[in-house]
């Protein structure tokens with residue numbers, strides 16, 4: 001049979017011009033299971049490098065939830081393996097497209113959404129152009145408090161923005177870093193970062209606590225690390241995770257684009273839970289810092305490293321607060337203090353809306369990750385308090401978290417971050433008062449008030 005030349009031309013034009021159409025997920029399934037022992041975990045992990053298997057929750061340890069998105073033959077293959085093992089599984093949805101359509105109706109521009117035309121609504125997910133316009137608006141509206149920095153251009157020519165919020169101090173104050181959206185399908189992460197920017201700015205001068213947070217620290221927030229991938233999730237494939245770069249050395253593999261920027265840092269590059277296959281969703285890239293997104297974080301953090309008090313990287317989903325390391329289960333040198341801070345954070349997070357989060361070192365809580373931002377920030381940049389946070393939920397909707405959960409997720413995450421900053425601030429105060437020289441202390445002291453828990457263990 002002769003190929004249809006007209007259809008071929010239309011296809012070529014669509015590819016060349018990048019005219020987008022939504023990737024359809026009709027009939028795609030989301031399966032859930034709980035491996036009962038290490039052997040079952042091992043069998044499931046054997047599917048990790050299969051580009052047809054899209055793990056939303058990786059197999060880690062026995063009795064931990066696993067969620068995987070499958071379709072067609074890949075689904076049948078997995079289901080038959082599970083049946084042979086006698087491992088029960090359940091279907092969370094047998095039509096992911098329905099979930100994506102629901103989300104589209106709830107969030108897409110030009111809809112009935114209140115706030116879309118009158119301002120920037122924080123209880124809705126926004127496309128890239130609206131986020132960029134909003135950041136621009138913010139920097140114009142608060143010229144004395146903000147500075148919008150360009151941290152690099154992406155493969156597709158989008159800008160990676162970093163918003164600095166500072167009330168003065170000539171760059172001598174301790175700094176806090178928050179980034180979000182390094183994985184593009186995790187929409188709740190940038191939505192949460194944008195909420196935090198707004199919360200800081202509208203409350204400065206009105207709320208004593210927030211005013212103090214800004215007057216005592218400089219805040220650096222990168223709300224959307226991976227704009228190319230994010231754009232792709234809005235225009236083509238809602239479940240895209242990586243950036244959109246073409247893998248060097250694989251020019252023929254046009255269909256398998258994208259590098260996972262959170263496997264591209266120069267820390268255990270190519271170690272556990274990374275892939276050298278461009279089609280994999282955890283493809284690490286050709287060499288460390290080959291990507292604009294990882295380089296943007298590296299450059300920003302290195303410029304601040306002498307005064308960077310804490311680093312937070314926002315992801316979804318699972319409801320976890322984690323500290324280094326991801327590449328080893330050995331305890332980090334600051335393990336005890338990390339656990340102390342995680343306990344403080346979790347208490348604040350759970351007090352906000354009663355939502356349960358697990359916490360601990362990354363490799364023991366989630367799964368092994370190599371070449372990740374938070375490990376690099378801790379090990380190489382030397383920032384002692386480096387956190388990565390997996391936001392809501394625990395697998396009910398996963399990446400397709402309804403917009404009604406944006407505000408509560410933002411509120412509880414903000415509570416966690418500020419509890420850590422306040423806790424560190426209080427410790428610093430105690431430390432300073434204990435080391436103040438007698439000549440500047442008017443009151444006579446007979447006891448050394450050196451606090452506990454301030455030993456430098458790094």
Ligand SMILES: [Zn+2]
Nearest residue numbers: 183186315316
């Ligand atoms: Zn992520």
